[in-house]
Amino acid sequence: MGKVDLAIRNGRPVTGAGVGEPADIGIEGERVACIGIVPAARDEIDARGKLVLPGCIDAHVHLSYPLADEGEPGWVDDFTSGSAAALAGGVTTVGNICFPLPGETPLQTLEREEAQAREMAVADYLLHPVLSRPTPEVLADIPTLARYGCRSIKLFTVFPWFDQEVRGILEAVHLAGASGLLTLVHCEDRPLIAFATAQLVAEGKTGLQYYPVSRPVVSEVVATQRVVALAEVAGAPVHVVHLSSRRALEVCRDARRRGVPVHVETRPMYLHFTEDRFSGPDPGRFVGQPPLRTASDLDALWEGIAQGDIDTVATDHAPWLLADKIDPAHTIEAVRPGVADLETLLPVLYSEGVRSGRISLERLVQVLSTNAARLLGLFPRKGTIRVGSDADLVVFDPECSRVVDGACMHSRADYSVYDGWEVTGWPDVTVRRGAVVYRDGQVMGRPGTGRRAAAVQKG
Ligand SMILES: [Zn+2]
Secondary structure, X not given: OOOEEEEEEEEEEEEOOEEOOOXXXXXXXXXXXXXXXXXXXEEEEEOOOOEEEEOEXXXXXXXXXXXXXXXXXXXXXXXXXXXXXXXXXXXXXXXXXXOOOOOOOHHHHHHHXXXXXXXXXXXXXXXXXXXXXXXXXXXXXXXXXXXXXXXXXXXXXXXXXXXXOHHHHHHHHHHHHHOOOEEEEEOOXXXXXXXXXXXXXXXXXXXHHHHHHHXXXXXXXXXXXXXXXXXXXXXXXXXXXXXXXXXXXXXHHHHHHOOOOXXXXXXXXHHHOOHXXXXXXXXXXXXXXXXXXXXXXXXXXXXXXHHOOOOEEOOOEOOOOHHHHOOOOOEOOEOOOOOOOOOOHHHHHHHHHHOOOOOOHHHHHHHHHHHHHHHOXXXXXXXXXXXXXXXXXXXXXXXXXXXXXXXXXXXXXXXXXXXXXXXXXXXXXXXXXXXXXXXXXXXXXXXXXXXXXXXXXXX
């Protein structure tokens, strides 16, 4: 046997199916070439005492924001800085939400964002075009998206036109399913939020301590029920993103029991923080939509991961500068939602989930990689470690402890919600399609080397 390009020696491989004994992994070009007996390599990585994980797939991030108002602060990462944060955190594929410019059809949105990502990304990427009002032009684009290798569209139930367009939306979800696309849905009910907010405003209760009351759990529950109904009637799969509450999870669990194709994502914030943060210092730091919930919700989400009711954990990485996040002028009616989390997703979930005994290592890999690969048509090219798969690998040091300081990390966001937390378990090396893109604290990949993760052809 000749030399291989890269060998990772003596690490314990972890897949969604189990934890292996220490083994060598050989990489040729972009793919895993051999596991077990691996010849000498041009580049060797000693992974003794380390875990080797499939690269994480964070299917929900914001690395572009074409709608930012002139002069207003916006999300601060692009495909290059977002890739750096991703790769340093063991994420090798990101799924970017692509908002349409006024008048754009989904295909035009996809092509515009693809041009940007192709030039700037280092991580591999998926693009999720956001569905605008379901006009005949927009609907006509949906089957074409699939032909371009796109695997998903994104829908927001909080859009102002949602309630007037349910019939057209049903058509869109049906067309998406028939074309092999997954519909990702942000589930919160706009009228309920508007009413709850107006009542608080009338009482003068506009401070962020009232933020959870302004977007009550029931607004998530009713929107989730409605989206389950869309999936059920359209006969098409939906993926509820950033699910935050016990009651909304129960809605999805019930739907799944009845065979409705409903998949569930939660985001790390809901696993690590509760709503009392909005009564503490700098509540703006923790603002997302939906808001943080109670300890009972937090427990339900951990159980949901452990039991398999939650398919994926994705960050909804939406990075801001701290000064813009904690603007004292903010009220329940004026907030900047979203937090940066790409670099901390895996380490914090490992530290708080696996080390604390809440979830197994296999489950960690399932919710951070394998399940997203399956849902988005990438498995087994991505989402696992096997001969012939993309060499997207993370050499992970389960004993490395570090105190989080968002100001020194790779996202341009200058803070982290975990600032000051001691987190144990960090990536040592990240390999994306055979290229070492992160090592010794340095991101090395060149912008433009990331590629759109294309769906695996079904034979
Ligand atoms: Zn989002």
